[in-house]
Amino acid sequence: MTRKQAILQAATRLFSEKGFKDTSMARLSKITGVAQGTIFYHFKNKEELFISILEDFRKSIINEIDRYTKENKFDTGLDMIEGAVAFYLYLAGAMEDRFLLLHRHEAYEFAKINPVCRDLLEFIYGCLINIFEQAILLGQKDGTIADVPAKKIALLIFTMVDGVVRFSTYELYDAGTLYDELINSCRKILQK
Amino acid sequence: MTRKQAILQAATRLFSEKGFKDTSMARLSKITGVAQGTIFYHFKNKEELFISILEDFRKSIINEIDRYTKENKFDTGLDMIEGAVAFYLYLAGAMEDRFLLLHRHEAYEFAKINPVCRDLLEFIYGCLINIFEQAILLGQKDGTIADVPAKKIALLIFTMVDGVVRFSTYELYDAGTLYDELINSCRKILQK
DNA sequence: AAAAAAACTGACTGAGTGCTCAGTTTAATT
DNA sequence: AATTAAACTGAGCACTCAGTCAGTTTTTTT
Structure with missing residues (x-):
């Protein structure tokens, strides 16, 4: 290194x-x-160091998502949602420090005044939300998921899963003990 | 003043x-x-000033919740959930700055080393999550809400609603445009 | 081996920080 | 009117910080 x-x-x-x-x-x-x-x-300075971290994060996320989509194929969109939730929780564990960084406010503050930072954050969040949106769109094609607004529901599911990650990092509630309820809730939201 | x-x-x-x-x-x-x-x-110092803000926040939340529970009576627990979501979004708007403070990391960091801060944060979060838990418990009594683990599902709903508030404050997505999907999703999670 | 380039060092700077305190002003009490 | 108490002031202190730069070491190129 x-x-x-x-x-x-x-x-x-x-x-x-x-x-x-x-x-x-x-x-x-x-x-x-x-x-x-x-x-x-x-x-160059402390802020550029921060940007470099985000750039590194983006690369890692792209790689992980690439690998995930290649390795995992699901029969139905509804099954894919469960996979997506599990994958997100795995990601948050594997990149714990970077997710913590994402959950801090500083990144958004910096994004307000730095376009590069803003683009990076938007891209990273776009990737994460897209994991769920793709599953919903697939499920709507194969008929396992109800006709809901894909993007909006993807945002809600993202927010719910991300919240569980937050609970874990703050040690308020363990992600594991909420896993079953999380999956069930997602299924209920999406089922026909 | x-x-x-x-x-x-x-x-x-x-x-x-x-x-x-x-x-x-x-x-x-x-x-x-x-x-x-x-x-x-x-x-006394900067940190005590911060604690005073949290104490003020606690008082305000207690007052608001008191007022809300007195003024609003719902026929069923399932209806009460919709009310709870609406109330949470109202609270987050009315106390925008304090919610922003809550969404920052600093409070948790400080809570780790300051027991008073920790107690205050726990109390505040307890109040907020309780809004949803009470509605679920009522719904399970009157038979409008399925037999789900009340506390856990309350946490999930809280996290989803709070996430929508976050989207709003970060100006990524307006809370208003997600409102219908939010309510529908909550109903689907809880319906028998 | 010599020269050039890249990588690295750490003492130093000046701007900014939370907080103090001797002293002043204002309000309440006798 | 005199005394006490509470509220307030701002210059100053000790300290931390990101960032600099003249100089040294290591690596690469000629």
Whole structure:
């Protein structure tokens, strides 16, 4: 792993754990075992470092979704929804730190003033919501899912699943114990 | 309005808009037209100011919920759910800044090290989730709602409704255009 | 081996931070 | 009118921060 990658990795962890503002470059340099100057040699400033993390996130998500859609084929759209929920929960676990970053507010604040950040966030959210929308559209084709507005219902399901992830990260409620109810609720919303 | 109230009000707005860390006491004093020292005369430190905001929030929520339960009586539990969703969306609009504060991460971070903050957050979230749980329990008594685990489903519905509020505040999707689907989805989840 | 380029260092800077406190003004009480 | 108490002020303190830069080390190219 190059120094640049090491800095990026440690920054991802710190930004998601402590937040952007609460992570100092001094601390980041200490943890990565690199001089402060080196960080600024690789990344113009703190904000560009943040953008790089989001770019990395986007790449990872694209890869994961690619792999998922290739490896998993479902008989019906309704089954695909269950797969999509499970996949989302898997993703959130596998990329825990980046999801935490996404659940923070700082990214949105930054997106307001930085178009690159805004585009990245929109793309990432688009990918995540699309997982559910595609399943709904498929189910409506094969007749297993009722004639609901696909995009809107995808948003609602996304929000519900993402909320469960939030409960987990805040340690308020374990995702596992809500899994059955989550799947059942999705099915009820979508069933004919 | 007393100076103390003015400080509290301005701090609520700034903390929710800019975040705790990104709001300086200098700026707060400038906006309220009060000397910095005055803020520290009324509040021991920045963190206690934050706690005071949460305490204020708790009081407001208790009042609003009290008023709501007194003014609104529903025939069935299933109808009550629709009322609960509408009420939550109303609350989130009426207390926009405080909900934004709740949607930030800072509060949870602070809750980890401050028991008072943790208790306040737990209480506030308890109130909000309870709105939905009570409706479900009533519906199960009068037979309009299926025999689902009330607390868990209340959490899921809460998370879905709260997600819609989030979409609104991030200006990704308007709450109004999702309202019908939100209500329908809730009904489908709960119907026998 | 020499030269050039890339990678890296860490002391330093200046702007900004939360908070203090000696002192002033205003309000309440005697 | 005199005294006490509460409310308020803002210059100043100790500290943290992102970012800089002159200089050093390592790597690549000639």
